[in-house]
Amino acid sequence: MPLIDTVRAYLSEPEPTVSECRHCGTTVDPGVTRCPECDGEAIARYHVA
Numbered sequence: 001m002p003l004i005d006t007v008r009a010y011l012s013e014p015e016p017t018v019s020e021c022r023h024c025g026t027t028v029d030p031g032v033t034r035c036p037e038c039d040g041e042a043i044a045r046y047h048v049a
């Protein structure tokens with residue numbers, strides 16, 4: 001694979017993060033700051049990579 005294609009593929013990757021509620025463990029969408037399940041505001045973010 002040409003180098004430019006590798007770079008392009010890398011740049012188009014979404015942020016490899018998972019967001020989940022610290023209270024109940026519900027996985028929420030990135031950017032969500034309040035848990036829809038328990039209404040908690042403690043959202044933890046993990047880098048998956």
Ligand SMILES: [Zn+2]
Nearest residue numbers: 021024035038
């Ligand atoms: Zn929760």
